[in-house]
Amino acid sequence: MTDGAGALLAAARRRERRPGPDASRRAYGSRPLAVLAALFVLAQLALVRPGLGLGWDEIVYTSQVTSHHPAAFFSAPRSRGVSLLVAPVASWSDSTALLRVYLALLSGLALYLALRVWRGLFPTGVLVTAGAFFASLWVTLFYGPQAMPNYWVAVGALIAVGGFLRHRADPSSGGPLWTVVAGSALMAWMRPTDAVWVAIPLLALALAGRHWRSLLALAGGLAAGGVPWVIEAYTAFGGLAERLAEASRIQGGLGRHVAVDDQLRSLGGRALCRPCTGSMPHPVITLWWFVLPLLAVLGLVVAVRARRTLRTVVPLACATTAALPYLFMIDYAAPRFLQPAYALLAIPVADALRYLLTAPRGTWRPAAGVVVALAVAGHLTVQLTVLVHTVDRTADSRRDWARAAGELHRLGVRPPCLITGHEAIPIGYYTGCSSGATSGNNENTTPAEILRTASRLPVATLTGPGGTPPGYARPWPVHRIGDLEVRVAPTPG
DSSP states (O other), X not given: OHHHHHHHHHHHHHXXXXXXXXXXXXXXXXXXHHHHHHHHHHHHHHHTOTTOOOOHHHHHHHHTTOSSSOOOOOOTTOOTHHHHHHHHHHTTOOOHHHHHHHHHHHHHHHHHHHHHHTBTTBOHHHXXXXXXXXXXXXXXXXXXXXXXXXXXXXXXXXXXXXXXXXXXHOTTOSHHHHHHHHXXXXXXXXXXXXXXXXXXXXXXXXXHTTOHHXXXXXXHHHHHHHHHHHHHHHHHSSSHHHHHHHHHHHTTOOSSOOOHXXXXXXXXXXXXXXXXXXXXXXXXXXXXXXXXXXXXXXXXXXXXXXXXXXXXXXXXXXXXXXXXXXXXXXXXXXXXXGHHHHHHHHHHHHHHHHHHXXXXXTTHHHHHHHHHHXXXXXXXXXXXXXXXXXXXXXXXXXXXXXXXXXXHHXXXXXXXXXEEEXXXXXXXXXXXXXXXXXXXXXXXXXXXHHHHHHTTSOEEEEEOTTOOOOGGXXXXXXXXETTEEEEEOOOOX
């Protein structure tokens, strides 16, 4: 009897260790998401290129943790999340290519994990389509390998909303609550104000339904990510209200501003549209922007008919609140601002595309497939064309900064040194100097302090085309570097 019982237990253990059909299906369901994430990484490395120099905002974030360059001025709206994200590489290496590869790999992994959270809520095919749509946008490919916060807010939004819905579907499971904590913390870590806007529908739904565990997870995640920003508000800006007021001032004063047309203008590849003037891009470039909400509404209709309304309504609501401040509360635009909305809209859009492919019957089904295929091909053509144009133009401007830095070195402006005036932050970083401003959004010094610095270190003041040099620098020798007028302080001593 003993031997028989032992044999039965051993056989049971072997059956437990042997992967069952559910485990196999789970592994198979994850494989397409992993392939998508890998293709996303390869596309970033091939199209954006690791050698692309750092941009203005990237320099601000990266310089906070690197030992190779002085830290640039850190203004009120910014958060330290990106700086900590790049610290594992930027803290010991000044290689831009290495940083780009690291961020591309990390962004691919993050997309994979975010889409995995939604498994069980939507079929794998829908999730792959949603991920492919979001990853194929030029703004996603362009900013995935860059040290910028908006992509990571988008990923955090996908994780938090997916975890919230999974917990609603199975309240007895505690795992989804931890994804809610992680997603909301990631959003708040990167941009606390964006995190609050995304979370508004989730907080309202949790309160209305008295889902206290979900509410606690959301609040805990937002607090975990946002507390450092609040602490810094008191240590560096005089308090939370003062930091919020200063952030609003820097952004032109938050209020009733219709920026829809500004966002449309930025779709042609403008990284920052401020002031947002000029003509609109070609209608072919902006067409997808108008089709996107129509497909999202169709996805909602499909969900209502299939009696799974909540899992579609919630990401739609969160996408709406995420986009609201950037469409109607600021007077400028940048395409990256809407990345969280695009990521959340991708789920119902993918569901609508599946419906368009599978709903028609008979002879209509092949026709529907052809139409969708042509639309996808046109979408990819537009996105890749804008991306290539944007990368080329951006690379040229950053090469100009590098050339200006080389000329400044030739003029004797070498670290330790100080750069002030037009584009002082990026050119100062490429030169290896500190940067200073006596006015504007990056004000961090005074003319008297600049003159004191010039008595012991190399100092240069840059004046852009049509600009007027500051009074303290007018007696200094003048040099030309491209379109820049450069005044270099006399050699100390």
